[in-house]
Amino acid sequence: xxxxxxxxxxxxxxxxxxxxxxxxxxxxxxxxxxxxxxxxxxxxxxxxxxxxxxxxxxxxxxxxxxxxxxxxxxxxxxxxxxxxxxxxxxxxxxxxxxxxxxxxxxxxxxxxxxxxxxxxxxxxxxxxxxxxxxxxxxxxxxxxxxxxxxxxxxxxxxxxxxxxxxxxxxxxxxxxxxxxxxxxxxxxxxxxxxxxxxxxxxxxxxxxxxxxxxxxxxxxxxxxxxxxxxxxxxxxxxxxxxxxxxxxxxxxxxxxxxxxxxxxxxxxxxxxxxxxxxxxxxxxxxxxxxxxxxxxxxxxxxxxxxxxxxxxxxxxxxxxxxxxxxxxxxxxxxxxxxxxxxxxxxxxxxxxxxxxxxxxxxxxxxxxxxxxxxxxxxxxxxxxxxxxxxxxxxxxxxxxxxxxxxxxxxxxxxxxxxxxxxxxxxxxxxxxxxxxxxxxxxxxxxxxxxxxxxx
Numbered sequence: 001x002x003x004x005x006x007x008x009x010x011x012x013x014x015x016x017x018x019x020x021x022x023x024x025x026x027x028x029x030x031x032x033x034x035x036x037x038x039x040x041x042x043x044x045x046x047x048x049x050x051x052x053x054x055x056x057x058x059x060x061x062x063x064x065x066x067x068x069x070x071x072x073x074x075x076x077x078x079x080x081x082x083x084x085x086x087x088x089x090x091x092x093x094x095x096x097x098x099x100x101x102x103x104x105x106x107x108x109x110x111x112x113x114x115x116x117x118x119x120x121x122x123x124x125x126x127x128x129x130x131x132x133x134x135x136x137x138x139x140x141x142x143x144x145x146x147x148x149x150x151x152x153x154x155x156x157x158x159x160x161x162x163x164x165x166x167x168x169x170x171x172x173x174x175x176x177x178x179x180x181x182x183x184x185x186x187x188x189x190x191x192x193x194x195x196x197x198x199x200x201x202x203x204x205x206x207x208x209x210x211x212x213x214x215x216x217x218x219x220x221x222x223x224x225x226x227x228x229x230x231x232x233x234x235x236x237x238x239x240x241x242x243x244x245x246x247x248x249x250x251x252x253x254x255x256x257x258x259x260x261x262x263x264x265x266x267x268x269x270x271x272x273x274x275x276x277x278x279x280x281x282x283x284x285x286x287x288x289x290x291x292x293x294x295x296x297x298x299x300x301x302x303x304x305x306x307x308x309x310x311x312x313x314x315x316x317x318x319x320x321x322x323x324x325x326x327x328x329x330x331x332x333x334x335x336x337x338x339x340x341x342x343x344x345x346x347x348x349x350x351x352x353x354x355x356x357x358x359x360x361x362x363x364x365x366x367x368x369x370x371x372x373x374x375x376x377x378x379x380x381x382x383x384x385x386x387x388x389x390x391x392x393x394x395x396x397x398x399x400x401x402x403x404x405x406x407x408x409x410x411x412x413x414x415x416x417x418x419x420x421x422x423x424x425x426x427x428x429x430x431x432x433x434x435x436x437x438x439x440x441x442x443x444x445x446x447x448x449x450x451x452x453x454x455x
Contacts, residue, residue, distance in 0.1 A: 009113075011095040013133060015093045021152075025211060027088055030088070032213075037087070039087070042105075045062070067432070086225045118150055130166075130167075148173030244271075245271055247271045249263065278334065289451050294330065320352075323424060328431050332420075333394060337350075339356065368387070379440040381443070386437045418430065
């Protein structure tokens, strides 16, 4: 099957260059033009996709070649972008940065999708050197479709002219230049940007959009996207069977780190996803046969989570009864006996897992992981290997249950044991993508069906 899939990638020289800000403004501007715009984020980031969704009006998807593999990544892209007028893909870190060997870098995804790349350069405190940086990025890998640049954080019109003149001499197109404005700064916390569920995001997006409308050649970007090379990728049509089992998924301000296509993988296998809030609901949804608690920021809502004793007690009881439970990172912390916040204050959590999660000032780990399952559990058999990602500031203290995963960090090769398996509960700091681990998805669905039949 052949389709043009109009698309562009907004990349950057490094993290903090402003690519999320510019991407959000561009999405809003395209939406204001009446275009059906689909957004994506390269890599495992959960928060940037929230900004995309708010700005563009459609759920944003992650494109990660480590978590799901190259073929599945292409399927996800073609299946979700097929009806879009334009797809905008925000890169991760710097253009050539990714996992070990450049896996899941923006450069790699640009080649997989044969998509034109527009490079954001933070030009604050530099002049003609910005053109030299652009030249270096263009020449470093000539197999990339390097289309041009967007300059960010400029101080004046003369500042812009100095750099654009130098770019013109090098034959590098400038699609626009955004002037410095402190109102464009998106709020951040220890895991990155603050989720849009927690702040007055629409006002920020509106201001950024106005600047993008005025200072970026949007028509040229649309034309660039529409002239993207055709993609020759056969993509399957998803068939969703009659729901066979109900799975509750925790979703609120404290727990919101989910890949939409990961949950879709469960739905394709017969799951009916029912959302609930550990912050606001006193009971779990009725007649469920499984429970998923994803990552998020339980440490920022620890007092409210502690106060909701009824839902904590119900989750503890469900774990004791053998309800299949899968928890990642923040969900792992919530299932422990307690959580110690950044100020050293202890809060009671569910108690389904012995031990505490303790917040630290230092990032404990970040990066891709390969995890081997050590014994049969709700998501797999002994010896199965899954691909995952870790990113957390907390550490687990004195969890007594036997570890379920033997992990290897892909960047360093360091091996360690992690995670807990207890009855039908599996919890760890690992984030996985079920679309890239279909056997884990099937095993979890099977565990839910077995539990349901036993009921």
